[in-house]
Amino acid sequence: MSQVVLRNLAxxxxxxxxxxxVNIQLxxxxxxxxxxxxxxxxxxxxxxxxxxxxxxxxxxxxDGRDLTQFTSAQLAREMSVVLTERVQLENTTCFxxxxxxxxxxxxxxxxxxxxxxxxxxxxxxxxxxxxxKDKLFHQISEGEKQKVLIARGLAQDPHVFILDEPTSxxxxxxxxxxxxxxxxxxxxxxxxxxxxxxxxxLAAKCSDYLILxxxxxxxRWGPTQELVEGGEISQLYGLKPNQLDLHIGSVEFCASCxxxxxxIGSDARSVSLMRTLANQGVxxxxxxxxxxxxxxxxxRSMGGQVVTVPSYTPIDCAKQQEALDLxxxxxxxxxxxxxxxxxxxxxLELAQKLRQLGRxxxxxxxxxxxxxxxxxxx
Ligand code: ADP
Numbered sequence: 001m002s003q004v005v006l007r008n009l010a011x012x013x014x015x016x017x018x019x020x021x022v023n024i025q026l027x028x029x030x031x032x033x034x035x036x037x038x039x040x041x042x043x044x045x046x047x048x049x050x051x052x053x054x055x056x057x058x059x060x061x062x063d064g065r066d067l068t069q070f071t072s073a074q075l076a077r078e079m080s081v082v083l084t085e086r087v088q089l090e091n092t093t094c095f096x097x098x099x100x101x102x103x104x105x106x107x108x109x110x111x112x113x114x115x116x117x118x119x120x121x122x123x124x125x126x127x128x129x130x131x132x133k134d135k136l137f138h139q140i141s142e143g144e145k146q147k148v149l150i151a152r153g154l155a156q157d158p159h160v161f162i163l164d165e166p167t168s169x170x171x172x173x174x175x176x177x178x179x180x181x182x183x184x185x186x187x188x189x190x191x192x193x194x195x196x197x198x199x200x201x202l203a204a205k206c207s208d209y210l211i212l213x214x215x216x217x218x219x220r221w222g223p224t225q226e227l228v229e230g231g232e233i234s235q236l237y238g239l240k241p242n243q244l245d246l247h248i249g250s251v252e253f254c255a256s257c258x259x260x261x262x263x264i265g266s267d268a269r270s271v272s273l274m275r276t277l278a279n280q281g282v283x284x285x286x287x288x289x290x291x292x293x294x295x296x297x298x299x300r301s302m303g304g305q306v307v308t309v310p311s312y313t314p315i316d317c318a319k320q321q322e323a324l325d326l327x328x329x330x331x332x333x334x335x336x337x338x339x340x341x342x343x344x345x346x347x348l349e350l351a352q353k354l355r356q357l358g359r360x361x362x363x364x365x366x367x368x369x370x371x372x373x374x375x376x377x378x
């Protein structure tokens with residue numbers, strides 16, 4: 001069920017649209033992330049959605065009611081907004097800052113009941129910021145301020161929670177904590193959360209819906225799984241097609257496109273071996289790998305070629321031949337240290353055939369491979 005509907009919305013500044021013809025819905029009780037390159041219009045869209053910026057055209061509706069018909073007091077109970085703009089608050093404790101969020105619920109004099117105080121403390125705790133409650137807001141770090149401001153937004157107890165880059169300034173532990181708090185707000189309390197994120201790999205893991213923003217439009221929006229499988233997010237940021245692999249939440253530096261090093265099979269050290277070589281500017285390829293092998297996706301993310309067979313199946317003659325033809329194009333070939341069993345045997349045979357053709361096949365050991373590559377002029 002959609003709680004917020006954006007209908008033919010145009011957003012921008014001074015009559016100049018940044019995004020046009022936006023038609024999307026934010027589902028009740030779901031977590032939606034907005035992704036897009038810098039300057040694409042994510043914040044402008046959020047501000048318009050939060051009624052902080054007038055729409056240039058179209059409407060935003062909450063539960064079927066036009067946003068412009070809400071009084072500011074009604075709107076404050078409906079939605080809370082946490083932006084990235086710096087908040088200047090001198091001589092105010094973090095508890096007092098978070099407690100400001102209770103304003104729509106505390107009546108004219110803003111007096112907090114014991115329940116309100118407990119609610120505010122709970123919000124600080126949910127944001128891992130309880131330890132800050134007695135500290136002065138202007139004397140804490142940017143990351144800590146971020147957590148307190150999110151707690152303030154939570155204290156407002158809105159139906160719709162809008163956040164611009166809630167994970168900026170936070171280290172990885174707190175990023176995960178804040179995102180899992182937001183996710184719980186959706187799953188356990190039925191809140192509708194929408195935020196911009198700069199980490200597509202985290203967005204793919206925590207969101208239910210994604211909205212992609214680029215070049216003045218929304219090229220796609222929909223359930224996260226569909227968009228992740230579509231592989232469009234790599235292109236959204238102008239990366240190579242597989243470079244950002246959101247199935248495994250990984251992004252790789254692109255290796256050289258030269259055919260320098262081919263790895264037969266894989267073992268526990270293969271990931272670090274390939275990353276080290278790729279970082280040295282070595283072009284990599286691999287085969288035959290099983291489709292469920294992490295290395296498959298990683299080498300593709302690096303822009304390398306990979307020969308694969310389905311997971312847990314033996315390597316058939318055709319795939320062995322394909323890998324042999326590919327391996328012959330590379331300057332240096334190595335054999336990973338995997339056990340001999342039915343599904344890997346084809347790779348041992350592949351190494352044997354390459355040796356019979358006069359090619360040296362090294363053990364997949366970094367120093368051996370580096371020496372071989374150096375000897376060969378790299
Ligand atoms: P994002 O959040 O995706 O980085 P923004 O929504 O902040 O992008 O900006 C989208 C475009 O709007 C950019 O070209 C930016 O320069 C422009 N812009 C942002 N704020 C203003 C403003 N206050 N007045 C005019 N243009 C702005």
